[in-house]
Amino acid sequence: MFGALPSKLPQQIAFLLVPNFSMIAFTSAVEPLRLANRVSGRELYRWHLFSPDGQPVNASNGINLTPEGAVDQITNYQTVVLCSGIDGHLFDDKAVFAALRRSDRQGADIGALCTGSHILARANMLNGYRCTIHWENLASFSENFPEIETTSELFEIDRNRFTCSGGTAALDMMLNMISQQHGHELAAAVSEQFIHERIRDRHDHQRMALTARLGVRHPKLIQVIQLMEANLEEPLSRSQLADAAGLSSRQMERLFSKYLHRSPARYYVELRLNRARLLLLQTNMSVIDIALACGFVSASHFSKCYRDFFGKTPRRERATPSALRDAELLAMEGVIN
Structure with a gap:
């Protein structure tokens, strides 16, 4: 079981890096191991890097890492960590799948x-x-693999399987592993080295609280937005939203105008369109199925709303290379010119 004390030290860990892997998730997983060795004064962990073909592999930030070998050289490791990132849902390499199953048998x-x-x-x-899985991929993963039990936890450990939502959550997952294997005192000392003020457990939220995300603290407004986020497939009416929050429709309109500078209807449509975009890019669902899953009554209405908001049709979005797509979104958000 992941987190159990290994039969011998150092614990051998293989990191398998696939193209466009997340550098922050990878380094957040590796660095606690390095510091655990340093703080303890013992080699508790030893790690090795692999790629599908043994060739250098690019992270999503463009930094290139040179592995020690190819995936078929991962044999008799106690732990295997698959590191992915952008477009992980498109990765399809039979040799990698076979190597993972072989490590499982071992x-x-x-x-x-x-x-x-x-x-x-x-x-x-x-x-x-x-x-x-990362919160941005939760909806598409559930659509692609409805038979798999998926949660929004920071990380999950289920017997000899462990999964992590990504980013700095990998740091907390590894700190929990260190704590289970070698004691809380060592894990806390490693955490302190990172100036990481507390070790989160798996039940911590992936996403920031709405108040932090929006910079808004009005409880009634937050309640309405929570209702919207929970009802994207079958949108609630304006009166239903207002009644549930104990507001009149006019009061709700004024709150959205004051704090978010848009109407409740517009905000609700934007939430549904952003969910639709994730499904469009991360699943093979048809446009009409995505439209219905996000509360639009027809594909034509969905396409019009999508084009008005994102500047392109759903079909063109799906055909756009990911690198160009990310640059376009940054430009839309005013991050780059």
């Missing part, structure tokens, strides 16, 4: 960071296991 704990859960699922490595 008794390794198998896990994934960020979007790596998509890859484990495609390799049939999550059947009968509970898992998590």
Whole structure:
């Protein structure tokens, strides 16, 4: 089981990096191991890097890492960590799937960071296991793999499988592992080295609270937005939203105008369109199925709303290369010119 004390030290850990892996998730998983060795004065962990073909592999930030070998060289490791990132849902490499299943037969704990859960699922490595994935991928993962129990936890450990939502959640997952294996005192000392004020457990939220995300603290407004987020497939009417929050429709309109500078109807449509975009890019669902899943009555109405908001039709969005798509979104948000 992941987190159990290994039979011998140092614990051998293989990191399998696939193209466009998340650098922050990878380093957040590796650095606690390095510091655990340093703080304890013992080599508790030893790690090795692999890529599908043994060639250098680019992270999503463009930094290139040179591995020690190819995936077929991962043999007899106690732990195998699959590191993925952008477009992990598109990764399809039979050699990687075979190597993961071989490590499983050899008794390794198998896990994934960020979007790596998509890859484990495609390799049939999550059947009968509970898992998590980055919040941005939760909806699409559930659509692609409805038979797999998926949660929104920070990380999940289910027997010899472990999955992590990505980002700095990998740091907390590894700190929990260190605590279980070598004691809380060592884990706390490692956490303090990172100026990480507390070790989060798996039940901590992936996303910031709405008040922090929006910069708004009005409880009635937050209540309405929570209702919107919970009812994207079958949108609630304006009166239903207002009644549930104990507001009149006019009071609700004024709150949205004052704090969010848009109408409740517009805000609700934007929430549904952003969910639709994730499904469009991360699943093979048809445009009409995505439209219905996000509360639009027809594909034509959905396409018009989508084009008005994102500047392109859903079909063109799906055909746009991911690198260009990300640059366009940054430009829309005013991050770059």
